Amino acid sequence: METFDGSMGRIVTALQKQKGLARHEIADATGLTRTTVSKAVTELLDKDLVEELGPGPASSRGGRRPIGLKLNPHAFNVVGLDIRREKITGCLVNLGGKIETVATRKMARGSTTEAYVGAVGDMIVELKRRSRSMVTAIGVGSIGPINVADGVIHSRDFPALRNVALVDRLVEAFGIPTALRVGAIMAAYGEERIAADQSTAPRSVAFIVIDYGGIGLGLISGGAAWLTNHGGVGELGHLTIDLAGRPCHCGRRGCLTQYASGRALVESLGQSGDQSEAAEASLAQIALDAEAGDAAARSAIIQAGEYLGCGIVDVDRLLRPERIVVGGSHDHLADWYMHGVHRHIEQIQERSGADPKLIDRISLAQKGSTAIAFGAAAMQLEHFVRAPNQILSLLPRVGADARAAQRLAGKDKQDHVQLTTQ
Ligand SMILES: [Zn+2]
Missing domain, CATH: 3.30.420.40 (ATPase, nucleotide binding domain)
Known part of the structure; x- marks a missing residue:
């Protein structure tokens, strides 16, 4: 967990969680003094990062009505x-x-x-x-x-x-x-952000990326990424699903990537899967073909999806993430994989009756091929x-400049000060 950037981080976090907080409510939420909050809010207003929403309801004790604040979504x-x-x-x-x-x-x-x-x-x-x-x-x-x-x-x-x-x-x-x-x-960060905006922030997200070259896994737990000295890569593609299976370049046999990656999918349709531009383009084409109703393309992706489902069940049994999200680097690809994933899980349920809620916890990436x-x-x-x-x-003091200009304009009217240019 990263540390807060002093009081400013606590204030911005409070405003992100709840729109419309007044200064005294931020002080209550963060445990900071009203003076500290007031100074920080002035700086946030100066940088146009925060907007004032206008006076809120009057308090029962009377006095000035507090002004609600919100982060300016267009600040940067x-x-x-x-x-x-x-x-x-x-x-x-x-x-x-x-x-x-x-x-x-x-x-x-x-x-x-x-x-x-x-x-x-x-x-x-x-x-x-x-x-x-x-x-x-x-x-x-x-x-x-x-x-x-x-x-x-x-x-x-x-x-x-x-x-x-x-x-x-x-x-x-x-x-x-x-x-x-x-x-x-x-x-995974992206999915967590979308869920937070929908007020359903999960404690843990596992994101599975289907790519031409392999299958990756990213994990977020409690707002922080599972980072390793490999940059957080979870090499889900090299999970063994068949000890006597197809040889893999990693030195083992029967790795998931040999059955469920984009390359395996291209090869299953009888096309060359060497790492050529044409092979990577054909993965995109297979996804388009499946979407257009091509039976061979559909059945090949669904079969690859069944293997992926096997890997997803292992991820779930090992880590139990609250949400498992599947995304691909090409449009429609993950959608068709998902048919196979569901088929695999439904077969387990028919045999054992276990994990009835697993399918509900698996979803497609909400941003599609823009997810990463x-x-x-x-x-x-x-x-x-x-x-x-x-x-x-980094941000300019546009809010402060605008207020200075307003003050100047007001002063101009009151004191009849003439601004001249030379
Ligand atoms: Zn391998």
């Missing part, structure tokens, strides 16, 4: 990115947690390090151009493993970005806080709420 935007080998997805998310715009860019097989870093930079520039408020942070989800401490991707499956100091390069270029985590972790990019932004928003001072220091 953050960028979320999902970097895959075959494409980069980016989005702008405002402080209110709403996606303002989405951008995607396909990447050609064999793209160089500079081509990927350049494409990421171009996308951030484009999102900043579209943004109507200041962009204050960047969150990046990628395939793992990742070294969180130094912000470097270490995936053997992603040679173009392997060992590249991506976070350092982005901080150097854009000068704003930047964080890099495994995509599944970022997606949205989650990467959500993680940065969550970080802001807990430790606001870094982003606060």
